[in-house]
Amino acid sequence: QVQLVESGGGLVQAGGSLRLSCAASGRTFSSYAMGWFRQAPGKEREFVAVINWSGGYTYYADSVKGRFTISRDNAKNTVYLQMNSLKPEDTAVYYCVASSSTERIQTSPDYWGQGTQVTASS
Numbered sequence: 001q002v003q004l005v006e007s008g009g010g011l012v013q014a015g016g017s018l019r020l021s022c023a024a025s026g027r028t029f030s031s032y033a034m035g036w037f038r039q040a041p042g043k044e045r046e047f048v049a050v051i052n053w054s055g056g057y058t059y060y061a062d063s064v065k066g067r068f069t070i071s072r073d074n075a076k077n078t079v080y081l082q083m084n085s086l087k088p089e090d091t092a093v094y095y096c097v098a099s100s101s102t103e104r105i106q107t108s109p110d111y112w113g114q115g116t117q118v119t120a121s122s
Contacts, residue, residue, distance in 0.1 A: 002026045002111040004096045009116030012086055016120070020081040022096030022113060029077040030054075035105040036070065036081050038092035038118075045095070049081060050105040057102060063089075086120035094118050 008020040022034070035050035049060045049070040058070050069082040079096065094116055097109035104110065 002032065002098050004098060004111055004113035006094065006096045006113045006116040009094060009118045011119045011121065014086060014088055014120050014122045016086050017082070017084045018086065018118060020083065020094055020096075020116060020118070022079045022081075024077045024079070024096075024098065030074040032098045032100065033102045033105050034070075034072060034079040035097045035099075035102075035109065037095045037097055037109070038090075039095070039115075040089075040092040043092075046092075047106055048094070050102045051079065052102050059102065059106075083118070086118075088120050088122045091119045092117075 003026045005023045012018055030053055033052050036048040037045045038048050039045040047061055051058050051070045051072055055072050067085045072079040096113035098111040099105045099109045
């Protein structure tokens, strides 16, 4: 079993930045692909970003390309989402996810965190 705990959410002005963190425990962190989803009010969960076990491969939803950066520090068992140039449309609960491959991150993640609220006000 893998446990994921997100932190770093909050309220920022449009155009501002936040860095989300996700601390993993329970299994070998470095063997998992990691990613982020988000869910805005009234909408389904949406894929945001994924990173492979080594950090050498990343992929982003079109809506966040050029603004968000996913990274990981396996020594710290932590994955990050740096969010710059935030827009009101980015307002959502952000969830950290983990799976055995980057493909599974995008289709059916095996593990989910509890979520952290991000609000970008205009």
